[in-house]
Amino acid sequence: MFGVSTQALFGQLLLGLINGSFYALLSLGLAVIFGMLNIINFAHGALYMMGAFCAYFLLQWAGVGYWGALVLAPLIIGLVGVLIERTMLQWLTGLDHLYGLLLTFGLALIFQGLFQNYFGSSGLPYAIPPQLTGGQNLGFMFLPNYRAWVVVFSLAVCLVTWFVIERTKLGAYLRAATENPTLVRAMGVNVPRMITLTYGAGVALAALAGVLAAPINQVRPLMGADLIIVVFAVVVIGGMGSIMGSIVTGFALGLVEGLTKVFYPEASNTVIFVIMTIVLLIKPAGLFGRAA
Amino acid sequence: MADATAESASIAPVHSARGAAASERYAFIIMALALIVAPLAIYPFFLMQAICFALFACAFNLLIGYVGLLSFGHAMFLGVAGYVSAHTAKVWGVNPEIAILLAVLSSGALGLIVGALVIRKQGIYFAMITLALSQMVYFFCLQAPFTHGEDGIQSVPRGKLFGLIDLANQTNCYIFVLVVFLAAFLLIHRAINSPFGEILKAIRENEPRAISLGYKTEHYKLIAFVLSALLVGLAGGMKAIVAQNASLTDVHWTMSGEVVLMTLVGGLGTVFGPVVGAFVIIAMQTYLSSFGSWVTIIQGAIFVACVLAFRRGIVGELSRIIGKPL
Numbered sequence: 001m002f003g004v005s006t007q008a009l010f011g012q013l014l015l016g017l018i019n020g021s022f023y024a025l026l027s028l029g030l031a032v033i034f035g036m037l038n039i040i041n042f043a044h045g046a047l048y049m050m051g052a053f054c055a056y057f058l059l060q061w062a063g064v065g066y067w068g069a070l071v072l073a074p075l076i077i078g079l080v081g082v083l084i085e086r087t088m089l090q091w092l093t094g095l096d097h098l099y100g101l102l103l104t105f106g107l108a109l110i111f112q113g114l115f116q117n118y119f120g121s122s123g124l125p126y127a128i129p130p131q132l133t134g135g136q137n138l139g140f141m142f143l144p145n146y147r148a149w150v151v152v153f154s155l156a157v158c159l160v161t162w163f164v165i166e167r168t169k170l171g172a173y174l175r176a177a178t179e180n181p182t183l184v185r186a187m188g189v190n191v192p193r194m195i196t197l198t199y200g201a202g203v204a205l206a207a208l209a210g211v212l213a214a215p216i217n218q219v220r221p222l223m224g225a226d227l228i229i230v231v232f233a234v235v236v237i238g239g240m241g242s243i244m245g246s247i248v249t250g251f252a253l254g255l256v257e258g259l260t261k262v263f264y265p266e267a268s269n270t271v272i273f274v275i276m277t278i279v280l281l282i283k284p285a286g287l288f289g290r291a292a
Numbered sequence: 293m294a295d296a297t298a299e300s301a302s303i304a305p306v307h308s309a310r311g312a313a314a315s316e317r318y319a320f321i322i323m324a325l326a327l328i329v330a331p332l333a334i335y336p337f338f339l340m341q342a343i344c345f346a347l348f349a350c351a352f353n354l355l356i357g358y359v360g361l362l363s364f365g366h367a368m369f370l371g372v373a374g375y376v377s378a379h380t381a382k383v384w385g386v387n388p389e390i391a392i393l394l395a396v397l398s399s400g401a402l403g404l405i406v407g408a409l410v411i412r413k414q415g416i417y418f419a420m421i422t423l424a425l426s427q428m429v430y431f432f433c434l435q436a437p438f439t440h441g442e443d444g445i446q447s448v449p450r451g452k453l454f455g456l457i458d459l460a461n462q463t464n465c466y467i468f469v470l471v472v473f474l475a476a477f478l479l480i481h482r483a484i485n486s487p488f489g490e491i492l493k494a495i496r497e498n499e500p501r502a503i504s505l506g507y508k509t510e511h512y513k514l515i516a517f518v519l520s521a522l523l524v525g526l527a528g529g530m531k532a533i534v535a536q537n538a539s540l541t542d543v544h545w546t547m548s549g550e551v552v553l554m555t556l557v558g559g560l561g562t563v564f565g566p567v568v569g570a571f572v573i574i575a576m577q578t579y580l581s582s583f584g585s586w587v588t589i590i591q592g593a594i595f596v597a598c599v600l601a602f603r604r605g606i607v608g609e610l611s612r613i614i615g616k617p618l
Contacts, residue, residue, distance in 0.1 A: 040416045091600060097415055098362045099599050102556065105549060106595025113588035226427075229545060233424040236417065266435060273428035280409055280421065 010141035012258040018147055018216065020254020021154035022048075022209050026231045027238065027246040028158055029205035032165070034240060035178045036198040037089065039100025044231070045224025046111040047203050051077050051210025052219045053115060056126055066129035066215070073211045074204035081203025085196045108225075115221035123218025150212050157208065158247040165243050174198065233276040239289015249287060315616035316481070319564055327470055336462050337534075340469045342574040344531035347473050349554040349566030350480055351523035356552075357561030358484050359516050360496035364419040364548050365426030368406070369521045371433060371543025373399040373528030378445040378538035379438055388451045388459055388533050395529025396522050402429075403521020404514075411514045423545060430543045444539030448532060465534060472530060476523055481563060483519065492516055553591055556598045559605025564618050568606050 026044060033041045041047075054076055055069035064072060084107065092099050128146045135144035165171040177184040177191050185191045210224070217223055238249030253272050260271040267274070279287060330339055348370055355361045377395035380386050386394075410421045433439045450459035459465045483489055494502045495509045502509050532538040541547065550573065558569025573591075580587050598605065604612060611618040 034416075040420060088596065088600060095603075098419065099603070101362070101364075101416060101419055102552065103596055103599040105552075106592045106599065109549070109588050109592030109595065111592075113585045113592060116585040117589065229423055229427045232420040233427075236421055236424065240417075269431040269434075270428050273424050273431075276421070276424055277409060277428075284412060 006140050007142075009262050012262045013255060014141070014143065014147055014151075014258070015261070016255045016258020017151050017251065018254070019257060020251040021151050022213060022227065022250075023231055023234045023254055024158050024247045024250025025154055025205050025209040025212075026227070027234045027250050028161055028243065029202040029209075030231065030235055031240065031243060031246045032161070032205070033199055033202035036174065036195050037085075037100065038097050039089065039092075039104065040097075040232075041199075041202065042101055042104035042228070043084070043107040043111065044104075044203075044206050045226075045228030046108040047077055047081065047224070048206040048210040048213070048227070049115065049219075049221060049224040050080070050111060051207025052126070052214040052223060053119075053210075054207065055211045055214050056124055056219045059126070066211075069211050070208070074207040077207035077210075078200040078204030082196055082200040084203075085199040089199065090192070090196070108228075112221055112225060119221055121220065121222060123220045123223075126214040126219055128215040146215060150216070154209070154212065155251075157205070158250075161205070162243050162247060230272055233272050237272075237276050237279045237286060239286020242288035245286070245288025313617045315611075315614070315618060316563055319618050320477075320481075323564065323567065324474055327473075331463075331466055336466045338574070338578060340466055340534045341531070342571050343469050343473045344527050344534060345551075345554065345574050346567040346570035347476055347527040347530075348524055349551050349558070349570045350477060351520045351527065352551045353555045353560065353562075353566040354480055354484070354520045354523070355516060356555060358489060358492045358496060359513055361513065361517070362415075362419045362552070363422040363517075363520075364545070364552065365406070365422030365424075365429075366520075366524055366551050367543050367545060367547035368426035368429040369399045369403060369524035370528040370531070370547060370551075371538075371540070372402055372429060373525035374532035374538035374542050375433065375439050375445065377529035378448040378532040381451055381533060382445060382448045383438075385449075386451075387455055388453055391451075391533065392526065392529035395532070396525040399525025399528065400518055400522040403518045403525075407514045407517035407521070411510055411517060423548065426543070426548055427545060430540070430545070433540060433543045439538070439540075442540065444537055445532075446537050448536045448538070450533055450536060459533070469530060469534060472526065476526055477567075480523065484563075488512070488515075550591070553595055553598075555605075557594060557605055559608030559611070559618075560603075562605065562607040562611060562618055565605050565607035572606070 026048060030041055030044055033039065033044075051073050054073035055066070058064035058069045058072060059066075088103060088107075089100060092103065132146040132149050135142055136148075137143075163171075165174060173184065173189055174194065177189065177194055181191050206224075213223070234249055234253050235246065237253065238245040253275065256275065257268060257271055261268040327339070327343070348366070352363065352366050355363055373395035376398045377388075377391040380394050381388060381391040406422065406425055409425070410418055413421055434441055439445065450465060452458050453464070453468060457464050457468070459468060484492070491502065491507055491512050494505075494507070495512060499509055528542065531542075554569035554573045555566045556569065557565075557572055558567065559565030576590070577587055580590065602609070607618050
C-alpha cells in the first residue's frame with residue numbers, strides 16, 4: 001500500500017495506539033482534575049515521570065515487581081498529589097485560575113530538576129514482566145504481548161473511570177460538585193475532601209500511565225516534559241467538558257500520529273498541533289466540548 | 293452564581309490613577325540613570341543580555357498585566373525573531389538595524405496568525421493553546437534547514453549600525469541596546485496610558501461590560517497581542533545580534549516559562565516589575581550556572597513561593613509600601 005510494507009504500517013499503528021493510551025490516561029486525569037479544581041495541572045507530566053520512577057525504586061529498593069508497582073506506584077504518587085493539594089493548591093481557591101497553572105508549573109520544574117540532578121538525563125532500564133514477554137505472530141504483523149497489554153489495560157482503566165464518573169452515585173456527587181460546589185456542600189457533602197481526593201485520583205492516573213510506560217520508554221526525568229504539551233493539545237482538540245471525549249481523542253490522535261510516522265515522518269512531531277489548529281478554526285470548543 | 297466574583301478576581305492590581313503617575317516618572321529616570329552608569333561596575337555583555345530579557349518581559353507583561361491574557365508560548369516570538377535576525381545578518385549580510393527590523397516584522401506576522409487563532413480563548417485555554425502552538429514552532433525550528441537544528445546559527449556578525457557605527461565595539465553596542473530598550477519601554481508606557489490602554493484594562497476587568505459599551509474587544513485584544521509580539525521580536529532580534537547567535541533555547545517552552553517567572557517575580561501588571569524580574573532571574577542564572585540543574589529547581593521553588601505568598605512581586609510590594617503605582 002503506497003509502497004509501505006504492511007509490517008511497518010501495523011507496527012506504527014500499534015505504536016500509535018500505545019502513545020494514544022498514554023494520551024488518553026493523561027488527558028483523562030487532566031479532565032477529572034479540571035472538572036473539580038478548575039485548574040490545569042501542569043505537573044501532570046512530572047507526576048507521570050514520578051510514577052515510572054516509583055516503579056523503578058520499588059523494584060530496586062523493595063524488590064516489588066511490576067504487578068505490585070502497578071498498584072503501589074499510583075497509590076504512592078496519588079498520596080503525593082493529595083499532599084500537594086492540601087499544602088498548596090487549596091490556598092489558591094478563589095484566586096484567578098491561572099495561579100494554579102503557575103504553581104503546578106513551578107512544581108513540575110522542581111520535580112524534574114530534582115530527578116535530573118540525581119539521575120542525569122539518560123534513561124534507566126525497566127524490564128518487561130516475565131508473564132508478558134514474547135509476542136504473537138498475527139500473520140500480517142508481530143504483536144509483542146506487553147504492548148497489547150498496555151493498550152487493553154489502559155482502555156479498561158479509561159472505561160472504568162468513565163463508568164465511575166458518569167454512571168455511579170459517587171460520580172453523580174462529583175459532577176454535582178463540579179456544577180455547584182456551594183449547593184452540594186449545603187447538602188452535607190464534604191466538598192473540600194472530595195476535591196483533594198479527586199486531585200489524588202487524577203494524579204494516580206498519571207502515575208499509572210508512568211508505570212505502564214516504564215518498560216517501553218526508559219525511565220527518564222524528562223519523559224513527561226514534552227509529553228504534557230502534546231497532551232494539552234489533545235485536551236484542546238477533545239474539548240474540556242467530556243470524559244469520553246478525552247478518551248476517544250487520546251486514542252484517535254495516537255493512531256493519527258502513528259499513521260503520520262509511516263506516510264510523512266517529517267510531520268510526526270507536529271501533526272497533533274496542526275490538528276489542534278484546524279479544530280480551533282472549525283470547532284472552537286473542541287470536538288466533544290461544550291461551548292466555553 | 294456565587295463563584296462569579298471569584299472568577300473575575302483579576303490577576304493584576306488595579307490602579308485607579310489615570311495617566312502616568314509622578315512616581316513612575318521618577319522611577320523611569322532612576323532606571324535610566326542606573327542603566328547608564330551600570331557598565332562601569334557590571335560586565336556590559338551581561339547587562340545587554342539582561343536588558344534584552346527585560347524588554348521581552350515588558351512585552352509579555354503587556355498581555356498578562358493589562359489584558360489579563362497569560363501566554364505560555366512567548367518563546368516562539370523570541371526564538372523566531374532571533375533566527376530571522378541572525379540569518380539575515382549572517383547569510384544575507386544586511387545591516388543590524390535591517391536584520392532587527394525584519395525580525396520585528398516576522399515576529400509580528402507570526403503574532404497576527406497566532407493571535408487570530410487564540411484571541412477568542414480565555415484563561416487556561418489561552419495558556420494551553422499558546423504553549424501548544426509554540427511547541428509546533430519549536431519543532432519547525434528544529435527541522436527547518438536555515439536554523440541549523442541543534443547547532444543553531446553561530447558567530448553572527450554584529451555589523452555596522454546604519455553602515456556607520458561599529459557594534460563590535462562593546463560601548464557602541466551597549467548604547468544602542470540601551471537606547472532601543474528605553475524607547476520601547478516608553479512606547480509600552482505610552483500605550484498602556486493611552487485611551488487604547490484604558491480599553492484594554494476595561495476588558496481585563498470586565499469583558500462583557502466592555503462589549504456592551506460597544507467595544508469590539510477582540511480587535512483590541514488582537515492589537516495588544518500583535519504589539520506584544522512585535523516588541524518581543526525587537527528583543528529577540530536585538531538579542532541575536534548582541535549574543536551573536538540564535539539557538540533552540542530561545543524557542544523552547546522553558547523560555548516561555550522563564551518570561552512568566554521574570555514577570556511574576558517583578559510584579560504582574562506593574563510597569564517596572566518585568567525589568568526588575570528579568571535582572572533578578574538572569575543574574576541568578578548567570579551566577580548560579582555552575583550548580584547545573586539546581587537552577588531549574590530554584591526557579592521552580594521561586595514560582596511556587598511567588599504564587600503562594602508573594603503574588604504582588606518585588607515591585608508590586610514596593611509600590612504597596614510607598615502607596616504609589618510603579
